[in-house]
Amino acid sequence: xxxxxxxxxxxxxxxxxxxxxxxxxxxxxxxxxxxxxxxxxxxxxxxxxxxxxxxxxxxxxxxxxxxxxxxxxxxxxxxxxxxxxxxxxxxxxxxxxxxxxxxxxxxxxxxxxxxxxxxxxxxxxxxxxxxxxxxxxxxxxxxx
Amino acid sequence: xxxxxxxxxxxxxxxxxxxxxxxxxxxxxxxxxxxxxxxxxxxxxxxxxxxxxxxxxxxxxxxxxxxxxxxxxxxxxxxxxxxxxxxxxxxxxxxxxxxxxxxxxxxxxxxxxxxx
Numbered sequence: 001x002x003x004x005x006x007x008x009x010x011x012x013x014x015x016x017x018x019x020x021x022x023x024x025x026x027x028x029x030x031x032x033x034x035x036x037x038x039x040x041x042x043x044x045x046x047x048x049x050x051x052x053x054x055x056x057x058x059x060x061x062x063x064x065x066x067x068x069x070x071x072x073x074x075x076x077x078x079x080x081x082x083x084x085x086x087x088x089x090x091x092x093x094x095x096x097x098x099x100x101x102x103x104x105x106x107x108x109x110x111x112x113x114x115x116x117x118x119x120x121x122x123x124x125x126x127x128x129x130x131x132x133x134x135x136x137x138x139x140x141x142x143x144x
Numbered sequence: 145x146x147x148x149x150x151x152x153x154x155x156x157x158x159x160x161x162x163x164x165x166x167x168x169x170x171x172x173x174x175x176x177x178x179x180x181x182x183x184x185x186x187x188x189x190x191x192x193x194x195x196x197x198x199x200x201x202x203x204x205x206x207x208x209x210x211x212x213x214x215x216x217x218x219x220x221x222x223x224x225x226x227x228x229x230x231x232x233x234x235x236x237x238x239x240x241x242x243x244x245x246x247x248x249x250x251x252x253x254x255x256x257x258x259x260x
Contacts, residue, residue, distance in 0.1 A: 013177050016171060021168045
C-alpha cells in the first residue's frame with residue numbers, strides 16, 4: 001500500500017473539509033472543500049475541489065470552483081472550472097469548460113523578469129570589477 | 145492529447161487516501177470505502193473503514209473507524225471495531241474498541257473501554 005509516487009492523495013469516495021498546508025504534490029480524486037498551498041495539485045477526472053488554490057502547477061481534469069493562483073494551469077478535456085483563475089501559463093484542451101474569470105498575471109510576470117535581469121547583469125559586473133563604462137552601458141538601458 | 149506525467153502513473157496506490165509526511169491537514173476527513181494512511185499531521189476528525197497512522201505521523205482529534213492501526217502519535221478520542229497499537233506508538237486519550245492489541249513498548253495513556 002506504499003505510495004511510491006510521493007504525493008498526498010484524497011482518494012475517490014473520500015471527502016475532506018478544512019485546510020491543507022505545507023503540501024508538495026496533492027492529488028484529489030474525491031471531494032475536497034479546502035484552502036490549499038502546494039507545489040502541484042491534480043484534480044482527477046472524478047475529483048471535485050472547492051476553495052482557494054495557490055500552486056506552481058494545477059492540472060484540472062475534474063470540477064473546480066474557487067480562486068486559483070497558479071504558475072501553470074492545465075485544463076484537460078474533462079475539466080469544469082468556475083470562479084477565478086490567475087495564471088502565468090494556461091493550457092486548455094478541447095472540451096474543457098471554463099466558466100470563470102481568467103486573469104493573466106502580468107504584474108507578477110514582469111516582476112519575475114526584472115529580478116532575473118538584475119541578477120544576470122549584477123553577476124558579471126561584480127566579477128569584472130575593472131570598468132565603469134561597461135557597468136554603465138549594461139545598466140542604463142535597463143533603467144530607461 | 146496525452147496527459148502529462150503528473151496525471152499518469154495513477155495506479156493501484158490511487159485507491160487509498162494518503163497524507164504524506166510534512167503535510168498539515170486541518171479539518172474533517174471521511175475516507176469513504178477506501179483506506180486512509182497518515183504519514184503527516186492531521187488535526188481534526190477522521191472517519192474511515194481502515195486507518196493506518198504510521199510511525200512519524202500524528203493525529204490530534206477524533207477518529208471513528210473500522211480497523212485502526214497506530215504506530216505514530218495519537219491524541220484525542222478514538223472509537224473503532226479493532227485497534228492495533230504498534231511498539232512505536234504514543235496514544236493519549238479515550239479509546240473505545242472491541243478488539244485490542246498493544247505491542248510491547250507502546251505508550252498508552254488514558255482510558256480504554258469496550259463499545260457496548
